Amino acid sequence: MKKEIDVLLTNAIVLTMDENLTVFEPGAVAVDGEQIAGVGEEEELREKFAPRETLDCAGKVLMPGLVNAHTHVPMTLLRGLADDLRLDVWLLGYMMPVERAFVSPEFVRLGTKLACSELIRSGVTCFADMYYFEDDIAEATAEAGMRAVCSQTVYKFPAPDANDYEESLDRTRAFIKKWKDHPLIVPSVGPHAVYTCTPEILREASSLAVEYDVPLHIHISETALEVENNREEFGMPVVPYLKKHNIFDAKVIAAHCVHVDDGEIQTLVHHKAGVAHNPSSNLKLASGFAPVGKMLEANLNVGIGTDGPASNNDLDMFEEVRLAAFIAKAYTNDPTMLPAHQALLMATRLGAKALHVGHLVGTLEIGKRADMILVDIARTHNTPRFRRDANSIYAQLVYAGKATDVSDVMVNGKWLMRDHQLLTLNEAELLKQAEGFAQKIDTFLIEREGSLLSKLLAIGGATETESYEVQAKVRIADPAPIIEALKKPGIEVLRFRHYHEYDTYFSFPDPKKGYLRYREDEFIGPDKSVEQVRYRLTLIGPAREGRFESDVLLSRSRFIAPASHSLRFYREYFKPVDEVSVIKDRLRWRVLYQGTEFFINIDEIEEPNLGYFLEVKSRTWSRRDAERKAEAAIDLIDFLDVTTKETVTEDYIELAQA
Numbered sequence: 001m002k003k004e005i006d007v008l009l010t011n012a013i014v015l016t017m018d019e020n021l022t023v024f025e026p027g028a029v030a031v032d033g034e035q036i037a038g039v040g041e042e043e044e045l046r047e048k049f050a051p052r053e054t055l056d057c058a059g060k061v062l063m064p065g066l067v068n069a070h071t072h073v074p075m076t077l078l079r080g081l082a083d084d085l086r087l088d089v090w091l092l093g094y095m096m097p098v099e100r101a102f103v104s105p106e107f108v109r110l111g112t113k114l115a116c117s118e119l120i121r122s123g124v125t126c127f128a129d130m131y132y133f134e135d136d137i138a139e140a141t142a143e144a145g146m147r148a149v150c151s152q153t154v155y156k157f158p159a160p161d162a163n164d165y166e167e168s169l170d171r172t173r174a175f176i177k178k179w180k181d182h183p184l185i186v187p188s189v190g191p192h193a194v195y196t197c198t199p200e201i202l203r204e205a206s207s208l209a210v211e212y213d214v215p216l217h218i219h220i221s222e223t224a225l226e227v228e229n230n231r232e233e234f235g236m237p238v239v240p241y242l243k244k245h246n247i248f249d250a251k252v253i254a255a256h257c258v259h260v261d262d263g264e265i266q267t268l269v270h271h272k273a274g275v276a277h278n279p280s281s282n283l284k285l286a287s288g289f290a291p292v293g294k295m296l297e298a299n300l301n302v303g304i305g306t307d308g309p310a311s312n313n314d315l316d317m318f319e320e321v322r323l324a325a326f327i328a329k330a331y332t333n334d335p336t337m338l339p340a341h342q343a344l345l346m347a348t349r350l351g352a353k354a355l356h357v358g359h360l361v362g363t364l365e366i367g368k369r370a371d372m373i374l375v376d377i378a379r380t381h382n383t384p385r386f387r388r389d390a391n392s393i394y395a396q397l398v399y400a401g402k403a404t405d406v407s408d409v410m411v412n413g414k415w416l417m418r419d420h421q422l423l424t425l426n427e428a429e430l431l432k433q434a435e436g437f438a439q440k441i442d443t444f445l446i447e448r449e450g451s452l453l454s455k456l457l458a459i460g461g462a463t464e465t466e467s468y469e470v471q472a473k474v475r476i477a478d479p480a481p482i483i484e485a486l487k488k489p490g491i492e493v494l495r496f497r498h499y500h501e502y503d504t505y506f507s508f509p510d511p512k513k514g515y516l517r518y519r520e521d522e523f524i525g526p527d528k529s530v531e532q533v534r535y536r537l538t539l540i541g542p543a544r545e546g547r548f549e550s551d552v553l554l555s556r557s558r559f560i561a562p563a564s565h566s567l568r569f570y571r572e573y574f575k576p577v578d579e580v581s582v583i584k585d586r587l588r589w590r591v592l593y594q595g596t597e598f599f600i601n602i603d604e605i606e607e608p609n610l611g612y613f614l615e616v617k618s619r620t621w622s623r624r625d626a627e628r629k630a631e632a633a634i635d636l637i638d639f640l641d642v643t644t645k646e647t648v649t650e651d652y653i654e655l656a657q658a
């Protein structure tokens with residue numbers, strides 16, 4: 001008697017992607033409930049099964065659904081927001097500030113549904129995500145009927161869904177408990193990367209993943225800079241550092257692994273880590289070329305991912321598979337490298353294994369979940385077909401196939417797309433809502449870009465306080481008499497310091513917006529050695545209160561932030577129209593004069609060679625106090641016996657003219 005089943009797909013070119021790369025033509029696949037009940041020659045399956053529904057797949061390839069091994073699905077809503085930037089400027093200057101302002105449960109649900117529409121259309125049935133509010137992402141994904149490894153992000157910064165990492169970890173624990181036994185969702189913990197996590201976060205994330213036996217998803221060695229910084233700070237590359245902090249105790253999904261050496265590859269193999277190779281993202285962000293050939297040769301499970309749609313900018317796995325093959329060939333100067341069938345394996349069986357769900361999906365085999373797709377290979381751009389070489393079917397899919405050739409998609413035995421029609425998502429409505437979000441984000445960024453201060457605040461660090469500044473600055477011929485005058489009665493020296501300062505001034509088209517100064521301060525000790533270095537970024541507003549009695553600048557706003565990024569980062573983020581660099585030797589006294597604290601600076605400007613300047617400065621938060629201090633400053637200049645009194649206005653403008 002024939003076994004009753006739900007669906008029999010017949011008359012197909014069945015690519016099983018199993019260990020032997022078995023192909024059946026004409027082949028059939030039997031689906032019962034969530035599972036694959038039979039795979040083989042059509043004739044044989046027709047004899048065995050009595051299907052409630054039969055689907056004729058003439059001219060089409062029937063294969064396992066594609067696995068997108070690394071992405072950030074809600075970022076569909078940030079697609080095209082900022083492009084052609086370096087990773088740090090893109091991530092820290094644009095993505096993270098916009099995410100802090102906009103990412104909410106509503107945002108991630110919409111972004112996820114938009115992504116699921118695109119993923120299903122391109123034949124993806126399973127993906128590995130990493131983002132915030134992962135519980136909402138999991139819900140939206142399950143509603144769309146897709147399979148996913150959903151990783152809740154944990155890192156050291158305040159996140160859109162948590163004030164600190166402890167809150168993130170609590171959120172992750174609750175998330176894992178809730179989804180642990182779901183038929184479509186595999187919950188996971190996502191410590192973002194080595195440069196965004198502390199050792200405690202890495203250790204706690206790992207122990208959480210081990211406790212619940214769920215995967216741990218992390219970005220590893222994406223850029224050369226990441227590896228360089230890790231070596232400098234911890235004396236080792238990224239993989240051994242992560243090993244030291246227990247990361248590989250967990251089932252790791254390692255995104256990128258662009259800059260890993262042979263030893264690190266062995267560590268990944270030893271700990272059965274899965275790797276997600278992201279060709280488009282690595283190309284677009286110029287991150288480098290992952291040693292994919294070496295990793296595959298070492299028997300690593302290397303899958304293929306699109307990465308987030310803000311750095312790709314789409315979720316098209318057909319494009320990724322093709323690029324993976326092309327890059328491997330170009331990078332090794334060897335056209336036999338990563339042949340089509342192997343590239344397609346990465347997007348199916350190996351990808352599923354990389355996500356630690358290889359026992360469930362990735363091949364068409366009896367007992368596996370019915371996650372599969374139909375691809376039309378008889379269209380204009382993919383005709384004719386040759387049969388001499390068994391591999392040509394893979395070449396057809398990888399080198400000429402397109403995402404739009406996918407006509408039908410099934411996940412867990414349920415149809416998500418039939419004949420190009422999405423069955424679980426309302427695409428038109430999603431597109432409309434996405435446009436609405438884009439308009440809001442546009443307005444937010446246009447406003448931010450209009451002000452240096454809000455741009456500075458967006459990348460964090462600066463405290464939003466404004467003060468009055470009293471400043472008298474004069475050119476002097478010789479510092480010796482002033483240093484002598486500081487010993488006279490009537491003035492008390494509270495502290496003395498010696499600095500060497502390297503300043504870079506950024507100027508902008510509208511001088512009313514002020515200018516930025518990036519300063520590297522070297523503290524010089526009594527023995528002339530550098531004791532300490534400090535980096536600061538200062539936004540210097542234009543003089544607003546004008547000048548007091550022609551010699552003293554009364555008011556100017558200043559916002560100071562520790563400069564935690566490189567000069568190059570700030571240059572690319574703020575995009576100044578002009579730059580001036582100044583090197584000076586500064587002797588600085590903090591003094592008490594007429595009951596007021598002043599800073600007295602004697603600067604020798606070495607580059608450009610401008611000689612000596614005397615500066616008397618004080619800050620206050622009240623205007624009346626500023627006026628009083630301005631008078632005291634004029635007295636102090638007299639007291640210091642300054643002979644030449646050539647007043648200098650704003651340092652930057654003076655120097656730029658020089």
Ligand SMILES: [Zn+2]
Pocket residue numbers: 070071072219255307308
């Ligand atoms: Zn990523």
